[in-house]
Amino acid sequence: MTYLVFARAAVLRNLTYRAGYWMSLTGTASMVAVQYYLWSAVYSTAGLAPAGMTLGQTLTYVLTARAASTFLSLDAGRGISRRVRLGTIAAELARPVDLQLSLFFEGLGEATFALLAVSAPVFAVLVWAGAVVLPSPGALHWFLLSLLLAYLVTYALSFAVGLVSFWTGNGMGLADFLEAGVFLFSGILVPLDFFPGPVRALARALPFQAIYHLPMSILTGRAGSFGGALAMQAGWAVLLIWAGRVVWRRARPFLVVQGG
Amino acid sequence: MRQLEPFPRGPAQLAHYLRLYTVYLRVGWLSLMAYPVDFVVRNLGNLFWNLASVGAIWVIFTFAECIGGFDRAQVLFIYAMSMLARSIWHLLWVNMMSIGFYVQQGTLDRLLVRPLDPLFQVVAGYVDNDDWGELALGLVVLVVAGRTVGLGNDPLLVAWTGLAVLSGSLVYAAIHLAAASTAFWMVQNSAVTRLAWDMDSFSRYPLDIYPVAVRLTLTWVVPFGFAAYYPSQLALGTGTYRYLALLTPVVAAAAFAGAYRFWRHGLGRYQGTGT
Structure with a gap:
């Protein structure tokens, strides 16, 4: 896979840029702390016990979501905007690589680093401190798969x-705007089950729930069936990746390269 | 060492700075309008983002009775005060967080050779483009929550709230100026500025929810407690720290004076990057 080079470069960049690492670790830690208190x-x-959720379940849901938010970031889109605004997009398009794929692998490198260096350690501390309660090993595997699908949805x-x-x-x-949508309807702010009926129904019809709500429901044992949650996530991932493909084909002729 | 110009003293100089500030603001506004659609969409996004945060408090109070001993209107009042104080600082003065970049890239030299206070140039040189929604929503929520708690009947308390919001902005400014000024001692200080940035989320809820150590830190070390929590107690007429509320303008002024001295101290040892 030639595209793995993009992922590797992103990981190496993160390893070199030490200050950025401390930034994101302290940022994640303070967000988690505020939510905990x-x-x-x-x-x-x-x-x-609102909507039947105990304190333990709510903390597991909310704190794990915050810890995961570091690697489920929405930076891929901002990367494109920056390239368009600076005009460097012209050079990227001239390269013999697929932009969607190369950006995906670059993002994957960033996300892998964030997952292993920030999210996982914060999660481990939370489990050790007893704030997050782990489910059975079987459910944990499904949770990890669900996180992967959440990443695909976020990226797409x-x-x-x-x-x-x-x-x-x-x-x-x-x-x-997208960030606001995720913030409101994904479950990162408040578990979706706490929403009043109509808002909850709206949230369940939107793709944002695939980012935090479905993985956290699996983690807290409230998903109903694991298969249903995972299928929902996979469906959104495929639909959104395909939509990105279509928009990409239509968008190219509209590109105006702005001065260097 | 080069002698640093003192900050404007006397009415003539102050008028000079005010006139220049309007010019800076106009230029800043024009550069925001370079992408008008983006400006509008961005601030709508910001509005929805903040609406979501306020909505979360609303949702919590559909089943909870109080947070840290404060009821819904009181918590929203505190939250709105912190939104207003933060957005005023953010819209007008956020560029102070870039001091590190100016130092690393040597562009600070360019500000030092101009006959104006360098901090004024840093702060006035940029008007923020994406926090107008927070300002608007903060104002609306403050008015609605203020009416609910019966604040509107007392002009003195309304005036106090206004003063407290401005003091709160100064508290934000002081903390971020001090954090950014560490750039004169560290090559890479973004971890420090980011920590100050992230810690401000501690200022949004009643401090009663935190353990004593965190509360003391937020009061005397990084005084985010004075951004909204303490001053709100006087306006709300509740809480155990009403007497501390009166200290808010003093704490804000002292904190900013201290941060400004720290910045001048750092500036005094600035050597330039040689680029």
Whole structure:
């Protein structure tokens, strides 16, 4: 696979840029800490179990989602916008590689690094401290597979949105919009089961739930059937990757290369 | 060593700076308008992002009675105060976080040869493009939550809230200026600026939810508690720290003065990168 070179380069870049690593570790740790204290305070009223979720389940869901958010980042789309805005996209297009694939592998390198160096250690500390409760080993395997699918959905979404910069010249705005959508409907902020009925129904019809809600439901043993959750994620991943492909073919003629 | 210009003293110089600031702001605004569609979409995104955060508190209160002893309107009031204070700082002064880049790339030299305070140039040189939604939503939530807690009946408390929000912005400015000024001692200080950035999420909820060590840190070391939590107690008329609330403007001014001295101290030992 020649494209693995892109992944390798991204990992090496992260290994060299030490300050960036500490940034993302401290960032993730403080987000996790705030969430831990917030939800512990919410549950201080005795006997509270909204939507049947105990404090242990809620902490497992919310804190693992925050730890995972470092590697489930939406940077692929921002990468495209930056290239369009700076004009370097012209040189990238002239190369004999598929842009969607090369960006995918570059993102994969970044994500692998973030997963192993930030998310996994934070998760391990949370398990060790007893804030996150692990399910049976069988469910854990499905959870890891589910995280992988969540990554595909995240990547495909941000790629498709990044391509819009071919029309607008600068896609940062839409990237922010996408982030807001993920924030609101993915479960990263509040477990989706806490939402009032209609909002929950809306969230379940959108692809964002495939990023955090479905993996965390598997982890907390609330997914119903693992197969159903995974199939839902795989469906969204295929649909969105295909959509990115279509938008990509349509977007190319609209590209305006901006000054260097 | 080069002698550093003191910050403007006297009304004539202040007027000069104010006039220049309007010019800087106009230029900043024009550069935002270079991509008008993107500007609008970006701020709508920001609005929705913040709406989601406020919505999360709303959702929590569909089943919880209080967070850290504060009810829904009170928690939203504190949250709105921190949104407002943070967005005012962010919209006008966020470029102070780039001090590290100016130092590393040597572009700080260019600011030092101009006859203006270098910090003024850093701060005025950039108007932020993506936080207008937070400002707007903060204002709306503050008004609604303020009415719910019965704040509107007392003009003195309304005035206090206004003063507290501006003090809160100064607290944000002080913390981020101090963090950014570490660039004069460290080649790579982005971990420090990022830590300050991430720690501000601690300022959004009542400090009562944190353990004592965290609370003391957020009060006396990195005073994010004075960005919203302490001053809100006077406006809300609840909480155990009402007497500390009165200290807010003093703490804000002292923190900023300290951070400014730290920045000047660093600037004094700045040698340039030679590029």
